[in-house]
Amino acid sequence: MNRNRVFSGVIAGVYLLIALAHGGIELAFIVGISLILPLACIWFAEAMGGYTGVTTNVAITKASPGLIVCILGWVLLLLPLIIGIFQIL
Secondary structure (H helix, E strand, C coil), X not given: XXXXXXXXXXXXXXXXXXXHHHHHHHHHHHHHHHXXXXXXXXXXXXHHHCCCEECXXXXXXXXXXXXXXXXXXXXXXXXXXXXXXXXXX
């Protein structure tokens, strides 16, 4: 199994446990839904980057490199942690 998948899964699990402890099942469900996109970008970076086609208003004409999709997935996943650190400082 890929290290990215293991580490991101652990981080997502910690987010879910914190949400469950502080806000109950409803908050944990909302956090779980919000984790789908970052985890998909990390776990399936090549497939997500290879998507081309028409979206709601814009056409995606070229595939994105899988590494960039993975990095942006990590940014999305770690964004709550980064914001929390800046709030403490």
